[in-house]
Each structure stands twice: as structure tokens, then as C-alpha cells.
Amino acid sequence: MSTSRHRMPFGAELDDGAVRFRLWAPAAERVAVEISNGDAEPHLLDLTPAGNGWFELTTEAAGPGSRYGYRVTGAQSDGRLPLPDPASRFQPEGVHGPSEVIDPTAFCWHQTGPGSDWRGMPWQTAVIYELHVGCFSREGSFAGAARRLQQLADLGVTAVELMPVAAFPGRRNWGYDGVLPFAPAASYGRPEDLKAFVEQAHALGLMVLLDVVYNHFGPEGNYLHLYAPQFFTDRHQTPWGDGINFDGDGSPTVRDFFIQNALYWIEEYRLDGLRLDAVHAIADDSPTHILTDLARAVEAGPGQQRRVHLVLENDANEAHRLKGDARSPGRYAAQWNDDFHHAAHVLLTGERDGYYADYAEAPARSLGRCLAEGFAYQGEASGFRHGEPRGEPSRLLPPTAVVNLLQNHDQVGNRAFGERLPQLTRPEAVRAATAVLLLAPSPPLLFMGQEVAADSPFLFFCDFGPDLAEAVTAGRRREFSRFLRFADEAAQQAIPDPNAPATFARSRLDWSDLDQPEHRAWRSFHRRLLALRRTEIVPRLVGMGGASGTAVVIGETGLSVRWQLGDGATLQLFANLGERELADAALATPLAALAPTDRLHMEPATAESALAAGRLPPWGVAWYLTPAASAASAASAATPEPEQAG
Template sequence: MHRFAVWAPHAGRVDLVTDPKGTRDSQPLVRSEGGWWRHDGPWAEHGTDYGFEVDGGPLTPDPRSAWQPDGVHGPSRVFDPEQHTWHDQAWRGTRCGKGLLGGVIYELHVGTFTYEGTLDAAIEHLDHLAGLGADVVELMPVAAFDGQWGWGYDGVHPYAVHDAYGGPEALQRFVDACHTRGLAVGLDVVYNHLGPSGNYLARFGPYFTDDHQTPWGQGLNLDGEGNMAVRRWLVDNALRWFRDFHLDVLRLDAVHELRDDSPTHVLAQLADETRILSHALERPLELVAESDLNDPRTVEPSAKDGLGMDAQWSDDLHHALHAALTGERQGYYADFGPLPVVAQCLTRVFRHDGGWSSFRGADWGNPVDPAAHDGRRFLGYLQTHDQIGNRALGERIGALLTPGQQAIGAALVMTSAFTPMIFMGEEWAASTPWQYFTDFPDPALGAAVRDGRRLEFAEHGWTAEQVPDPQDRSTHDRSVLRWDEMRHGDHARMLDWYHALISLRRKASVLTDGHLADVSVDLDEDAGWLCVRRGDLRVVANFAEHAQQVPMDAEPMDAVAVWDPATTTLHESTVELGPHAVAVVRVAAA
């Protein structure tokens, strides 16, 4: 059941219109406190179509619409979250019952995870994820956006689930199915902007403000006139995913663009309210931030002037591994590449921790104290949707490296003190690219997106013909995973390697303790080898194209995971590795 209400502080009249495509019943709402307008009639039932007319204007969807079955421009539909019968009453978090920290996260995009591109179709592959050893399935944004397919970051209805994915009922079924398999579920949510088509919030009130600017235009109004209602719109959205959809984790997109000069930052407010709800629901509820600030304050407690996030993405480790393995140095990779930078990121998280960032042209970041910060509060990864899809051709790391090089990167991520994350298909070195695709029905908007993409890469030497057209259906179709390939050749070999690494991580407690201060790295930059020490384990990686022997600090040794057994030999005080090879060995206790 649903009670209609909408915030429109400057309106002189607001009308509720139900069944707008049928009998069309229009009723005036009653002005209430705080700029709210409310309906004092009977409660609405699940499935009722409705919209609002502000001061006699056009029918407009609800800013808190949970269901947009006719697209982002059509009427809203009442969704009753209680209509679903849940089967996860015993669910108390991930398999270990301790939340996401130290577990394995699997990022996936619903629209390209399967050929059907729906949440129900994705359920058919959950046994694969559980068997792989994933702990958290992180969905890229599912908020309703204009068109059938897209990345999801152009969403305009943050409360609604994209209808092409199956709508809100399908998300409940998906979460329920994950929990029955021991998988927690995370959701990528975007609060820093709305997309360019279907954003009607300005018809209701000052949701955005000129006082703060972002790469997408006006910033969210978190500290100006009317900010309390806007903050509640954001915080209520987050809490609703936890409460009504049983989600476990929210990944907050680009939080550095949530500009807030209030005494209490909206993220700290969200963190505090999330902890209260977590206590009430008796299960872990966690927040993961994407932040470009390289500031450990993001994951420090709100009670100590932090933002209270449970974890944050760490692009610096990705950049360090990518640059070292591929040799790329353009753009933001300019300050990465040497093996000492890889070592720095593995032990101190950030490459830019207060020093000069050539890409930004400024000093950047703040240091992480390895003795005071839990490494598990930082996500480590070899690739993400951003790092693949924002390339001109959307090449995955497997298209840029030898299998051995990818194996090195995977081993360093999976044995790190970080919380590791995999992008869908990475575990079998999927052959499919993951490209930038959109489906805007407005031809002018589609052309603008296409031209903007081509102009961006023209500055890096790409011709228009080389850059895939985001609006072309084939760009989307090329990005859909091919599930049958993982059973063959190098794909099967890579899948076995990820299985071995995740299994080792699960068995070896030293790999999940998050103690950054206990991680040390030996390396020879000229020779091209690196050895990470974690307790009694050594991760020995040969980045070079020739075989070599890596000196060890202890013996005897026992191999526990080897990428290329045919070229790997344990000697008395060295490990012999073939080209682009990696091994995890256990040394005798001192």
C-alpha cells in the first residue's frame, strides 16, 4: 500500500493524477509542513499508475518513483515491497558473517552479463559465482534511464529499477537468489548527478544548485535552501535499498562530486543512519565510496571527523599494475609503471599521497598510515568497468597482456591486504570487449554523445571510424559475455588460476587480515621481478620476458599456487620462474 506525497516547496498547487492512460482521475494535494504536498484519500494499491501536475504543468513522474514501466518520461507505478515472499530470513551477511571486508567482490553489468540482459537471466549464473568463491555480487547501477541499454550512470529515477532489467520485483528475486547461495549483494548508486534525458526534478524544487558545479553541471543541493529535503531524498533512497530490497552493500559513485559545506557531510549522515538500520536489521550494511581524493578520511569514523565509509575503491593499485604490465604511460598512468610504485601501492595504498600528480598538475592526496588503517577498507582490482569501458575500444586486460601477465596481476590483487574485486568475465579472460554504449531515443542527444566520444579520442590520435558508435546496437552486443568460452583453452586455464587464488585466499588467514604494516616487498627493478611477503607466504612475480631466478629470504619452501608449473622450480634459496610467471610459496616458520 502507498500514500502519495511529494516535495514541491515553491508550488502554488499540486495535483495527483491516477490512471493517466485510462480513466484519469485528478485530485488536488494538500499543502503540508516543510514544502510537502500530501494526499488524504485512501491508500493506493500495488500497480496503480500515477503522476503529479505542478501548477497546471505537464504530468510528471514521482521524484521517488519506484517503478517506471513505460520509460523515464511516462507515469510512475506504485510498488509495494511487501508483495515479495522472502526466503532469506536466516541471512546475516556474507558466508563468514562479517560483511564485505576481505571478501571477494564480483562487479557485473546486468545488461551485458547475459544475452537476455535481465536480472532473472543473471540468476542462472549465480552458481558459477558461488563456485568461484565470490562473496559479494556488485551490480552496476540499475536506476531507470532513457533507452533500453546503457551503462546505468545516466539514470534519472534513483528509486526505480530499470524496467528492461525486469523492474523492482526482479531485483528482489535476484537478491533472494543470491542470499540462498551465500552471496551478498551490492548496488552501485549515483547521487552526484542525473542523466540528460528524463530529469524532471527541477519541476518540483531545488534539488540541484549553481553554488556547486560538477563535470555534469549543477551539483546536488546539499547545503543551500531546501537542502534538508534533498538530503532526505538521498539518504532515504540508500536506506530503502537495504530495507526493502535486502541489499547488503551500496557503492557510491564519485563521492568527491557530492559538494557539501554543511557542518555534517551528507556521507557522514548516511553512514550514521546506515549503522542504526544495520543494528535494527541485525545484519551488516556497508557503504563503499568511489573517491578521487586519495584521502583516508573517507574510511575513517564519522565520530572522528571522517566520512564513515566502510571501504573505498583504490584506483592507484590498478594504475600501478596496469602501467607496469602493459607499459602504458599516457594520461593518468604517467606517474605509474616502475615496480617501486607497485610496491608503494601494495604497502601504503596510494601512489599520490600528498606529493605531485603530473596528470592533475597539483599536489594530491593524503598518506595512509599502515599501522592505523585496515587494508581491507580499500578495494584492489586489476580492472573495472571504468578502466575497460573508458578506453577507445573497450579492451579488457586480457587483450593487452599475455596470459602470464594477467596471472601476475591477478595474484598480486588476490594476495594483497586489500578487499579484491573482479570485473565480470575477468576470471576466464573473456574475449569480449566492454565498450561504451548508449540507447538514447532522442536523435540529437544520441548524436551529441557519439560526437563527444569521437572528439575525446581524436585528441589521442583516434579517427572517428576507429571509435565505436555508442548508439549502434552492435556496440552493446559486442560487450555481452560469451559464457561458453570459459571451458576452453587459455580461458579455462585462467579460470582455474582464479579458482586457485580465491581458494588460497579463503584458506590462508594471513591473506585476509588487512594488516598493511605486515606487508613488505622485495624487488629488482632492472631484472623485473618482485616478491611480496605476507606472513609465511611469498608471492614471487617475474615481469620479464625471460626466465630468471628470484632470491628468497627463507627456506625450505613449498609451492601452494603456481601459474606455470613447467617453468617453475624451487631451489634451496631461489625460485626459478619462466617468462611472465608467478608463484605463491610458503616458507618454513623462523
């Protein structure tokens, strides 16, 4: 058995039979801790000022399982009510209740059996499965999700990505309204339940990534402004109000708070990486950006002992934050590629409003550029963003620097009725796009239920207090009023109420329904493709650098994409993501140069004769893998490219 512990410079830390309490409260005059051990009157003990806004106390009056809260006097707090610890490891009664002293060494990690010598997995092996703990299983818990992990391993998934689990107000939430970032939500279980989930995943050969939110705190249950207003700044504004203070007075402590949070999840819970939410909303004018400092801290810490992967969501498409090679300190393994999703979505559904307008003119060109070069927007003006340039050149990044996807929590859940892709287009279109996604060199991401074409929606849900709940419901409906189909009030009222328990219940996967033949067929389809990826694609990604792909647009809906893989082999994709057959010299000539024995996969299964004639049927996809020895001769047979996607 072994244990894991991250020693934090704040919060409640066990030390030789005592507990050290430490709180940063620069606006406070006095801080006391109220400790309850359940069978006696609570202890109320003053913390000692320690300079620079810190208060601390070490006492034997508390131990593992003790409940505690801080009574803060001064500024906007009168000290009458105990407040939760911002670095609480657990909130058994929710974000407004007392914190609990946790002994992280009480959980024993097994040192024998599968997963016992786990050191992580190379990033190029990643097949990511995003899930919401509350909706993934009937139980809606860490334990319930753990019981489904075998299915994911059998499918061919190699990395499970949890939507945020940090404590949030109420019983249900997407997780992006978290207010206590060190405490796993009590709705899902205790800290040891999350650790057991991670241990089970590792035993099955699965990495575990966690979505973390470092750009804002949720609107309910955040008490920091009462005693540490320096956590925030009005010099930077975000969609949620004042920005987090990463670059002003007091910012060293704020920066350390979030860096310690990243280290805590990775070290104490043995996670394999983090996905940082919406980092484009993190404003930092410091000489060294907080994102760089955070990545360097992970590299210098847990990254020295095992593989740890940091992933960004970044609407700004900042290629300079991503790793071009192994010698890129302070950079990130990959970024979610929304460009890929948006371009594919326009081709598959025809939807062109909102941010899809940026991809409406030439969606196949945008998709081809994503497949060959990373981003579709690499500095071009974005009409959706009022003509502002978006992105940086990404062609020199390896394909593993972007995570491609067809569905995720945002793209499904931010629709008014939470429709999944199969509800928006025909099955053959979904099959074709899935074949493109799962066999391309970039790591693919699946959203829970995608692999079985789940019928259930994934809706926006939360559980705020009465006043805030009413405002959120009204705001959600107002948000959609700009769309023509929701212009009248009756249509707006039909949008599900985010705070209604039924909205959450509808978003939960029903695995009994998903075992029906139609859904099993979709699962088998995904499993076959992922087996091909594992055996034929992944081993050849090692050593694959930037500028390895080229794309040609064929007609309005067709693509030919070619990659030079790390072992010298050539991977080629021919795809028709449209309803009309494609017949073009740019398609026929390279197809004629390829041997049918090099074909990895084709859609539909009846496309053989069309491919032999140099044509692609509607929603047709053909993948070819040419070994290094014959790749040069195949390349020389290709004609000049009529239209580059990049």
C-alpha cells in the same frame, strides 16, 4: 515467509488501504496527482500544501499497480503533462512515463531453506564480481543474471556487485545516467525480479552490493529542476554541470532524499551494501559531510541487525573516510583502489599516456606501495592533475580497506574499443598479475568475464533521444581525438557509436563461446587461486591491522612484499612483472630462508628450479605462507631492504 519495507517520507506509500502521495516542490504553486487504474477515466486530485515546499494527499483512489504522475503548476511547469515521481519505486514505461504504486510487502522472502537466516558476511571474506545486468546474460535481465549465480558461487566469488540499476532513459545504459534512483530499470525486470535475484544470491552464500550514483542525475528524464531547483546549486560544479545541493538552502531535504535512498535499497531489497560512485565529485561544505551522515544512518538502521558494507569510489584517496578499526563510526569499509590498477596496467601493457603517466616512472614501486600500504598516492603531487597533491596517508589502514582490481567497467569500457586486459598483453602476464591480485590480503574485484578471459569488448553504450544521442556520439569521438592514434577524423569515426544497438550487443557476454577449452582453463585457474584464498588467507585476516605490510622493489619490475597476518603468520610475495629474469640479493636471500613446503603458489609452473636458485623467471610469481611459530626465524634471515616501496 517474511516481508521487507522501507517507509519513505515522500513518494507513494501504501497505508491501510489508501495511498499517501507526498512531493517536495518548493517552486510549485499547485500540485495534482493523475491516477490511472487501467479500466476507468484517470482521477485528477489536488495535493494539499503542507509547508516548506511539501504537497501531500492520502486517497483510496489508488492502490498497488495504479499508474500515476504529478501535474505541477508554477515556475517552469504548466501542469499540462504528468511528471514521474522522483521517488518512484517503478517506471514500467520508462523514465518519461507514469510511475507505478508498488506494494513492497507483496514479495515474500522465504524463511526456510538456504539463505533464510542471512545476516551477511564479514568484509574480509569479500571476493567481488562486478557485472552489468544487461550484458551478463543472454536475457539481459535480473532473472537471467540469477540463473548464472551458481557459476559465480562455484568459482569462489562471495559478493556480486551490480552496476547501477536505477531507471535511466532508453533501453540500455551503463547505469550512471540514472534519473529516478528508487526505481529498478524496467529493461531488467520488475522490483520483485531484483528481490528474487538477491534471495537467490543469499541462498548460494553470495552477498549483493549495488552501485549507486549520488553525485549527479543523468541528462535526460530528470524533471526536478522544473519544480525543485533547490536540488541543485551553481556554487559547486561537477563534470556534469551544477552540483547537487548538499549544503545550501533546502539542503536538508536533498540530503534526506539520498540517505533514504541508501536505506531503501538496503532495507527493502535486503542488499548487503552499496558502492558509492565518484564521491570526489560530491561537494559539501556542511559541518558534517553527507557521506558521514549517510554512513551513520546505515549503521544506526539496518547495520544494527546484520552486516552491511559501504564502499567508495574516491579519486581523492581520502583515507580518513575509511575504517581503521571497528570503532570508526561514519566511515566506509573500503575504497576501490585505482592506484593498484594503474600501476599494474603500466607494468603489464607499457601504456603510459593519460592518467597512466603518474605511474610510468616507477610502476613497480607504486604497485608495491599499494600492496603494502593501500594507496600509491598518499599526498604526493600528481603530474596528471597539474601538480596538485593527491591522497592521504593510508599505511595505518588495514589491507581490507582497499579493493584491488585489474579490470572494471571504467578501465575497460572507457577505452575507445573496450578492450579487456588479455587483448592488451600476453597470457603469462595476465596469469602473473591475477596470482598477485587474488592472493593478496586486500579484497579482489573481478569484472564480468575476466575469470574466463572473455574475448568480447565492453563498450560505452546508451540510448538517448535523437538530439542528445548525436551530441554524445560526437563528444565521445572528440574525447579520444587528443590521442595520437585518433588524431585524424577517419580514426575517430571508427570508434563505436554509443547509441547504436550493435554497440550494446557486442558488449554482452556469449557464454556458449566462453565454454570453450581455453576459457575453461582460465576459469579453473581463477577457481584454484580463490580456493587457496578461502582456505589459507581469509581465516588469517581477522585482527589484521594497519602498518602490517612492507614492500621492497627489485630491479625495475620486481617486488618482494611481506605482511604480518592477524594470526601471527607471515605472508610473502615475490613477483616479477616483466619480460626479463630477475636475479638479485634482495630476492635470493629471503627466498633461501623460506621452506618450499610453505609455498602456496607459483607462476609459471616450471619456476621451481629458478626459485631454488634465488631467481624469478619472466612473469614469475611465488607466494609463501609461514606459520606464526616459524615466522620470526624466517624474518631474522632477511637482509636490510635496499629500496622501500613506501
